[in-house]
Amino acid sequence: MPSTDARTINVLLVEDDPGDVLMTREAFDDYLHNRLDVVTDGVLALAYLRREGPYADAPRPDLVLLDLNLPRRDGRQVLQEIKDDPDLRHIPVIVLTTSQAEEDVLRSYQLHANAYVTKPVDFEGFLEVIKQIDHFFVSVVQLPKGRGGTG
Numbered sequence: 001m002p003s004t005d006a007r008t009i010n011v012l013l014v015e016d017d018p019g020d021v022l023m024t025r026e027a028f029d030d031y032l033h034n035r036l037d038v039v040t041d042g043v044l045a046l047a048y049l050r051r052e053g054p055y056a057d058a059p060r061p062d063l064v065l066l067d068l069n070l071p072r073r074d075g076r077q078v079l080q081e082i083k084d085d086p087d088l089r090h091i092p093v094i095v096l097t098t099s100q101a102e103e104d105v106l107r108s109y110q111l112h113a114n115a116y117v118t119k120p121v122d123f124e125g126f127l128e129v130i131k132q133i134d135h136f137f138v139s140v141v142q143l144p145k146g147r148g149g150t151g
Helices: 018-031 042-050 075-084 102-110 123-140
Strands: 010-014 035-039 063-066 093-097 115-118
Touching: 010 018, 010 042, 018 035, 018 123, 035 042, 042 063, 042 075, 063 075, 063 123, 075 093, 075 102, 093 102, 093 123, 102 115, 115 123
Parallel strands: 010 035, 010 063, 063 093, 093 115
Antiparallel strands: none
16 A cells, blocks of 8 residues: 655666566555656666756656666766766765675765665565655655756
8 A cells, every 4th residue: 555645756766677676666556655767777867867868857856766786877976976966966865786795885975875775685675675765755854845856
């Protein structure tokens, strides 16, 4: 059953693994009421965020869920470009990845990730992580409103 929180946010998932995309979509469809858009590589993520090409009318996301290991431009590069861009840096970025490597955790925080979450491998654990992220960003924290978009 979808959440009953009054606020809806736009979430951008940057993920190339079809299984992880499917699990995230299922979590949003079955349990959450927020809008989820998906891009599958770092180049598309930046085009979406900058509203370029086919993403000219895309909503500005309120939250980005970012995998580190992506084709064309990896998540570290995407994170750095987001946080270096004055029009994008206010958007919270959650690194959501399979890596538990300390250097990935440290580098993500050095690049100003808002959180680093290791993906559970089982569906129930993954679902619980997505629900907790959603609860935190919808019910607990206050996000900036209307910064250059519909978000």
